[in-house]
Amino acid sequence: MRKAIGAVDIGGTRTRVGIFRDGRLVARTSFATKGLPEVVEALRRLLVRGKAEPVAIGVGAPAPLDMRRGVILNCPNLPHWNGVAVVEELSREFGCEVYLANDATTAAIGELEFGHRARDFVYITWSTGIGGGIVSGGRVVWGMEGQAGEVGHMVIHPQGPHCRCGKRGCLEAIASGTGIARAARELFARRLTAATVVGRARDGDPTARRIVARACEAMGQGIGILWEIFEPEMIVLGGGLTRSWDYLGPMVLSAAREFARTPPRVELTPLGDDVGLYGASALHRHIEYFA
Ligand SMILES: [Zn+2]
Incomplete structure (x- = not known):
């Protein structure tokens, strides 16, 4: 099994899921935003196809969030995600560290590491x-x-x-x-x-x-x-x-x-619609304090 990082960018209309190896986006998919089961399934599919196991998963989601508890709070645009304990659920599902942050901050991290730098x-x-x-x-x-x-x-x-x-x-x-x-x-x-x-x-x-x-x-x-x-x-x-x-x-x-x-x-940003996905793949290097 190859080591990989899972990246998830939950948007108001579309959710993007990707797998990164050695800082490169090697597989991605996107679909109309639903809930956690769809994200789990997409991640699982990409990991199986890439014969990879995740060492970390980063998730960007629209505010408001409780970053310390890793929970998406009452978000009017995301009915399926209200109160979902993303960090706990995905950790249990994939057995690795999971990090959650505001989607725009996550995109900024994408820019910092992969964009104009x-x-x-x-x-x-x-x-x-x-x-x-x-x-x-x-x-x-x-x-x-x-x-x-x-x-x-x-x-x-x-x-x-x-x-x-x-x-x-x-x-x-x-x-x-x-x-x-x-x-x-x-x-x-x-x-x-x-x-x-x-x-x-x-x-x-x-x-x-x-x-x-x-x-x-x-x-x-x-x-x-x-x-x-x-x-x-x-x-x-x-x-x-x-x-x-x-x-x-x-x-x-x-x-x-x-x-x-x-x-x-x-x-x-030169990263276009994937800027949040890139950022999610690097979240673990930036939010130790909240983990
Ligand atoms: Zn306002």
């Missing part, structure tokens, strides 16, 4: 929600309970739209895929995905343009603020909305420059 950066997931992870001097900033880096809940406009966290005008409420879709529902009086709204803006629809410009300005403001606080080498973005970076990027960057004294350097 900057030592000082802030990683931002710009997707259905907005999450973040901070790396300073090559080390992950975890905070007291491992929940640091929630950049999506920076308040950008105190009178802005209500956020699911209970506050108003959070970056996530304005600029996330959900925020864009909600603004579209109010202004177009129909359901449109964020990708459709961006497409319409590209085609010149003035209402869509207004919604998208507002989202990009908010994202730029957030980036400018983070740039001033952390003086990072770069801000790294990933997530579904960055697929439209050719269109959104110039708007984001021009807003970011208004909120920072020097122009922020913004890069997209």
Whole structure:
């Protein structure tokens, strides 16, 4: 049996599972997010096929988490995972160490070890929600309970739209895929995905343009603020909305420059949709403290 590391990235819509050997992703699969049994089965299948046994498993999952107990807490987008003791269940199933962390922090670890490998950066997931992870001097900033880096809940406009966290005008409420879709529902009086709204803006629809410009300005403001606080080498973005970076990027960057004294350097992760999977494979090297 060959030694391998199992990696799991649980997303709001898709779950990715992979096997790493010698720091290389050797097998992967992805499926619509369900619950723990599907993850166990996928991991098992990849391990059998690779004639491998896991020495560690890393799991990235949307907050909120109890990192000390390795439990996914009440997460509105993941009904199958509410209260699931991921670390305990997977340890019992596979007989190895298991590590659980916030998905955006996990993605930041992927960037740190396999992406641009900057030592000082802030990683931002710009997707259905907005999450973040901070790396300073090559080390992950975890905070007291491992929940640091929630950049999506920076308040950008105190009178802005209500956020699911209970506050108003959070970056996530304005600029996330959900925020864009909600603004579209109010202004177009129909359901449109964020990708459709961006497409319409590209085609010149003035209402869509207004919604998208507002989202990009908010994202730029957030980036400018983070740039001033952390003086990072770069801000790294990933997530579904960055697929439209050719269109959104110039708007984001021009807003970011208004909120920072020097122009922020913004890069997209070269790892694409697998950034969280890469990070999960390296979690064991970064969260000893919470294990
Ligand atoms: Zn919020």
